[in-house]
Amino acid sequence: MSARPIAITLGDAAGIGPEIIAQAYCAEPELLRGYFVVGDVGLMRRATALLPGVAPALAPIEMAEEAWQVPPRCIPVLQPGPAMAPMPFGVVSAAAGRLAADCVAWAARAALRGEVAALVTAPLHKEALAAAGVPFPGHxxxxQAEAAAHAGLRVDQMPVRMMLANPELRTVLVSIHVALRAALDAVSFGNVLQTLRITHTALAGLLQRAPRIAVAGLNPHAGEGGLFGREEIDTIAPAIAAARAEGMDASGPYAPDTVFMRARTGEFDVVVAMYHDQGLIPVKYLGVEQGVNVTLGLPLVRTSPDHGTAFDIAGTGRADARSLVEALRMARQLVR
Known part of the structure; x- marks a missing residue:
């Protein structure tokens, strides 16, 4: 186990992020030894007040390493900026968007400097980020931008991919938060091959062997031999062949409506999907309470729960912390 602490970023304080963090500390106090929250002490205090029974105490810290010195059943909180006024639950707020982004940036830079072992990020709200003038749609x-700047590279020289995983299925996406029309253009030989390389490297480290990678087609029935589109023939299959020539255990393209079932039964370790919803709907259907989002390709470990800010239930005490707990577990596994 890494001796370095693990940072949990606050997420959007108008959503359920602070609340599920507080729940996780109550539910898994031993697991969370050595974790700390990057956020606002007052907003975390508001979150703990939503918990039934005796709320855990908050322990303000000034350095990440102090997380290990906090007494059991206390929540260490490192505040990267001035105290924030409470913002209404369930309302898009530029202040909440700015705080959320600042917490992620602080934690990312600490990880890139080697001060923390990993990041676990509570959900952001994309509209709040935009309202705050943050030039990124999500985590x-x-x-990616923070890591590229740290390495002195352009953003396009730091390629990353999203993996969503639960105990039954893993999927990695060729494109992430872009319009569907743009996602179709992103299905290029270079992007598919790059996705396979990133997937192979990341999963080989996790599994300690070469992962069995299934590649989904773009079109119904994987194009049916060109009847429903030629992307499989002209782009995806050549990328798979190039990956196999590099020693990867990649196969396909397979019909998208059946490949996830095959992976779920153990035939493959991971499915590479061509666009966001193609890959995420099957995983989320199996239960968002078990899903974990992992960013692949970064020089740091980052996991996140498989859900959003849930503005509709924020502040009600009804949020479910199970996906966050799974993200916390996976972060620990990935840094061992």
Whole structure:
């Protein structure tokens, strides 16, 4: 186990992020030894007040390493900026968007400096980020930019991919947060091959062997031999052949409506999907309470729960922390 602490970023404070973090500390106090929250002490105090029974105490810290010194059943909180005024639950707020982005940036830079072992990120709200003037639509792009800047590279020289995983299925996406029309254009030989390389490297480290990678087609029935489109013939199959020539255990393209079932029964370790919803709907259907989002390709470990800010139930005490707990577990596994 890494001796370095693990950072949990607050997420959008108008959503359920602070609340599920507080729940996780109550539910898994031993698991969370050495974790700390990057966020606002006052907003975390508001979140703990939503918990039934005796709320855990908050322990403000100034350095990440102090997380290990906090007494059991206390929540260490490192505040990267000035105290924030409470914002209404369930309302898009530029202040909440700015705080959320600042927490992620602080934690990313600490991880890139080697001060923390991993990041676990509570959900952001894309409209709040935009309202705050943050030039990124979500965590993945923000972290990619931070990592590229740290390495002195252009953003396009730091390719990343999203993997969503639960105990039954893993899927990695060729494109992430783009319009569907743009996602179709992103199905290129270079992008598919790059996705396979990133997937192979990341999963080989996790599994300690070469992963069995299934590649989904883009079109119904994987194009049916060109009857429903030629992307499989002209783009996806050549990328798979190139990956196999590099020693990867990649196969396909397979019909998208059946390949996820085959992976779920153990035939494959991971499915590479061509666009966001193609890959995420099957995983989320199996239960968002078990899903974990992992960013692949970064020089740091980042996991996240498989859900959003849930503005509709924020502040009600009804949020479910199980996906966050799974993200916390996976972060620990990935840094061992």
């Amino acid at each position: 993945t792009e923000l972290l």
